[in-house]
Amino acid sequence: MSGPISIQPGETFTLNVGPQHPATHGVLRVKMEMDGEYIVQAETVLGYIHRMHELMGENRTYPQVLPNLSRLDYLGAMGYTHGHVLAVERAASIEVPERAEYIRVLMVELNRISSHLFWFGAFVMDLGGFTPLMYAIQDREHILDLMEAVTGSRLTYCYFRFGGLYNDVDDDFIGAVRAVIPRLRKSLKKYAALVTGNIIFRKRLEDIGPISAEMCRKYGATGPVARGSGIDFDVRKNEPYSMYPEFDFDVPVYHECDSLARYKVRMDEMEQSLRIIEQGLDKLPDGPIMPKKKPKLIKPPKGDYYQAVETARGSFGIRIVSDGSKNAYRFKLRSPTYSNMHLFDEACQGMMIMDALAMMGSLDLVIPEIDR
Amino acid sequence: MMKNIIKQALTDLFPSPGTVAEELGVETAEDEVAENGKKKKAKKKEDPPRVNGVLERDHAQYGYDIDVQLEPGELLAAVMIIDKAGFFIESITGVDWIKEKQLEVIYDFSRYDFDPCRVVVRTRTPRENPGIPTISKIFAGANWHERETHDFFGIKFEGHPHLVPLLLPEDADFHPLLKDFKP
Amino acid sequence: MGTQNVPSPLEEIPSSIVQFAAADKLINLGRVNSFWPLTFGIACCAIEMMATGCARFDMSRFGAEVFRPSPRQSDLMIVAGTVTKKMMPGIKVLYDQMPEPKWVMALGNCAISGGPFAFEGQYSIVLGADTFLPVDIYIPGCPPRPEALLQGILDLENKVSGWNRWKDPEKA
Numbered sequence: 208m209s210g211p212i213s214i215q216p217g218e219t220f221t222l223n224v225g226p227q228h229p230a231t232h233g234v235l236r237v238k239m240e241m242d243g244e245y246i247v248q249a250e251t252v253l254g255y256i257h258r259m260h261e262l263m264g265e266n267r268t269y270p271q272v273l274p275n276l277s278r279l280d281y282l283g284a285m286g287y288t289h290g291h292v293l294a295v296e297r298a299a300s301i302e303v304p305e306r307a308e309y310i311r312v313l314m315v316e317l318n319r320i321s322s323h324l325f326w327f328g329a330f331v332m333d334l335g336g337f338t339p340l341m342y343a344i345q346d347r348e349h350i351l352d353l354m355e356a357v358t359g360s361r362l363t364y365c366y367f368r369f370g371g372l373y374n375d376v377d378d379d380f381i382g383a384v385r386a387v388i389p390r391l392r393k394s395l396k397k398y399a400a401l402v403t404g405n406i407i408f409r410k411r412l413e414d415i416g417p418i419s420a421e422m423c424r425k426y427g428a429t430g431p432v433a434r435g436s437g438i439d440f441d442v443r444k445n446e447p448y449s450m451y452p453e454f455d456f457d458v459p460v461y462h463e464c465d466s467l468a469r470y471k472v473r474m475d476e477m478e479q480s481l482r483i484i485e486q487g488l489d490k491l492p493d494g495p496i497m498p499k500k501k502p503k504l505i506k507p508p509k510g511d512y513y514q515a516v517e518t519a520r521g522s523f524g525i526r527i528v529s530d531g532s533k534n535a536y537r538f539k540l541r542s543p544t545y546s547n548m549h550l551f552d553e554a555c556q557g558m559m560i561m562d563a564l565a566m567m568g569s570l571d572l573v574i575p576e577i578d579r
Numbered sequence: 580m581m582k583n584i585i586k587q588a589l590t591d592l593f594p595s596p597g598t599v600a601e602e603l604g605v606e607t608a609e610d611e612v613a614e615n616g617k618k619k620k621a622k623k624k625e626d627p628p629r630v631n632g633v634l635e636r637d638h639a640q641y642g643y644d645i646d647v648q649l650e651p652g653e654l655l656a657a658v659m660i661i662d663k664a665g666f667f668i669e670s671i672t673g674v675d676w677i678k679e680k681q682l683e684v685i686y687d688f689s690r691y692d693f694d695p696c697r698v699v700v701r702t703r704t705p706r707e708n709p710g711i712p713t714i715s716k717i718f719a720g721a722n723w724h725e726r727e728t729h730d731f732f733g734i735k736f737e738g739h740p741h742l743v744p745l746l747l748p749e750d751a752d753f754h755p756l757l758k759d760f761k762p
Numbered sequence: 763m764g765t766q767n768v769p770s771p772l773e774e775i776p777s778s779i780v781q782f783a784a785a786d787k788l789i790n791l792g793r794v795n796s797f798w799p800l801t802f803g804i805a806c807c808a809i810e811m812m813a814t815g816c817a818r819f820d821m822s823r824f825g826a827e828v829f830r831p832s833p834r835q836s837d838l839m840i841v842a843g844t845v846t847k848k849m850m851p852g853i854k855v856l857y858d859q860m861p862e863p864k865w866v867m868a869l870g871n872c873a874i875s876g877g878p879f880a881f882e883g884q885y886s887i888v889l890g891a892d893t894f895l896p897v898d899i900y901i902p903g904c905p906p907r908p909e910a911l912l913q914g915i916l917d918l919e920n921k922v923s924g925w926n927r928w929k930d931p932e933k934a
């Protein structure tokens with residue numbers, strides 16, 4: 208990919224990929240200095256959806272903050288609330304029954320598939336193909352129906368409670384999930400035939416947006432962005448939490464470092480999540496979903512506690528600094544997209560703008576998670 | 580194991596390696612019942628401030644393995660050791676300890692391989708004129724994290740290439756996460 | 763409907779052949795059957811807006827599936843998500859660029875009144891889109907279901923043209 212030959216000062220113009228743009232997946236603004244079609248320099252401007260979740264964590268008690276976490280990353284809300292309840296349970300030493308933990312893993316994996324499906328549709332739409340969006344959202348509706356039957360919401364779930372869940376799943380749900388799995392497998396094959404093998408798609412993405420492993424390390428990129436660059440890092444395997452050690456699944460890693468590799472990582476992850484769901488349904492134990500002894504008022508002892516979980520976009524971390532009262536003293540959210548997006552400023556120098564937008568789509572951005 | 584290697588490397592930074600801090604006991608306020616039956620709040624026993632040093636923490640209880648507290652002047656040396664060992668930067672954040680009139684900056688580092696070790700580096704600076712050297716020359720990802728910490732707490736990172744508001748509006752002059760902030 | 767009494771020398775004209783009415787009524791029918799929304803999804807409600815445009819809930823049966831990225835080509839602005847103080851001038855510029863007649867729909871609790879983010883100490887959001895835009899229709903929910911969005915479009919159709927697609931079952 209040849210870059211600009213020589214730039215005289217004053218020869219560049221500023222292009223605003225503004226807060227209102229079909230490809231920015233939210234309100235993100237990238238100020239680009241352009242030399243014709245090539246980007247000389249890019250600067251990301253954030254803050255257009257800054258709602259300050261961290262201050263809400265300090266002004267409210269621990270249970271009152273629970274619904275907030277879903278609004279951070281609304282496509283993968285189960286993963287975020289999982290991280291939150293695990294962090295508070297670790298801080299306040301609350302036991303969780305086994306059945307509740309298995310159901311949590313099931314829900315998180317179903318949510319991961321629905322998040323990747325939406326990303327898939329939006330990504331191909333960015334590149335110009337509108338049809339896969341319709342198919343992907345239709346498949347996603349099947350999963351959303353399942354979630355709605357149990358939790359009551361389609362998008363921003365508030366299903367987990369400190370210590371377990373608030374609503375148990377019944378045999379109807381298990382039967383419905385078993386019916387959806389072959390349907391999703393068939394859809395994944397259809398996408399592989401329709402999109403992954405398409406010559407135009409491959410030419411748009413192969414060797415576009417290279418991100419080296421060393422760059423990932425300097426910026427702290429995690430998730431499919433790192434796994435597309437050859438880094439074998441998945442919090443579920445490297446720092447196991449919850450019931451993940453009981454499940455047998457692979458972590459897809461590709462070494463080409465380009466946008467196509469990141470795409471392939473996510474498509475393979477959907478298949479692995481289906482495997483986890485099947486195993487979870489077989490292994491689901493009986494039992495209660497809330498612990499017998501649970502503190503009435505959650506007041507973790509002094510200190511700071513950290514919990515990292517693997518969400519659809521990477522490693523989400525939450526740090527709770529507690530001073531013994533019923534509000535957190537400091538409630539820090541480490542969002543994966545924040546670190547992933549930081550790469551973009553350096554990586555897109557010298558690229559053509561169409562390639563930069565393809566790369567931005569492959570990073571899987573959800574802007575409220577960056578701005579928190 | 581990486582945990583032991585990095586703990587040794589970081590402990591060597593401190594001048595007298597024999598003074599590794601003991602695990603401080605955690606005290607919480609308890610209500611005492613006075614003689615006439617009315618509840619009376621006991622005076623909270625203040626914890627003595629933590630001394631600089633390296634602590635090893637229980638991962639299952641806290642979520643991280645090594646906990647280092649140091650002065651801002653020793654920060655760059657510690658971060659260079661951590662960078663050479665192949666860690667990646669997870670996040671940087673601040674905490675406002677208004678009672679002690681200090682601002683604390685917490686750095687999180689973690690590893691990509693299967694030898695998990697999470698290192699937390701803390702440093703404190705006075706609340707009136709907070710200044711900490713930047714680590715964005717070592718870890719490029721620290722750029723945005725430090726800008727955000729500056730937004731929320733007002734901490735100046737010396738040597739930062741572009742310390743302007745990141746999440747707040749460009750002309751913002753308030754710092755929302757300070758404990759005495761009124762909107 | 764019905765016949766019109768026109769003065770002589772014209773005879774009575776049966777209404778099945780000729781209708782006399784203001785041209786606006788016909789033009790309004792055209793307008794409401796083809797709202798062109800502006801793609802302005804800010805946060806979570808944008809996902810439900812996209813799901814409404816897709817195959818299951820199908821906004822296109824009401825003529826409104828043509829999302830235009832450019833404000834010059836759209837006539838319905840759906841404010842879907844929380845409006846922050848930093849974003850507000852941008853939204854006002856977009857609204858001003860839309861040609862008349864134009865309507866605004868506030869989708870979700872955040873656009874109506876700040877939603878779950880209006881807490882004590884909040885410094886950065888605007889408590890509702892109607893503080894700076896003339897909102898025509900409010901759709902509550904967090905996020906509202908796609909069926910609620912469709913009902914909102916039907917209510918807006920009624921508001922603009924006075925015409926209902928079908929009889930309201932409660933009033934029957």
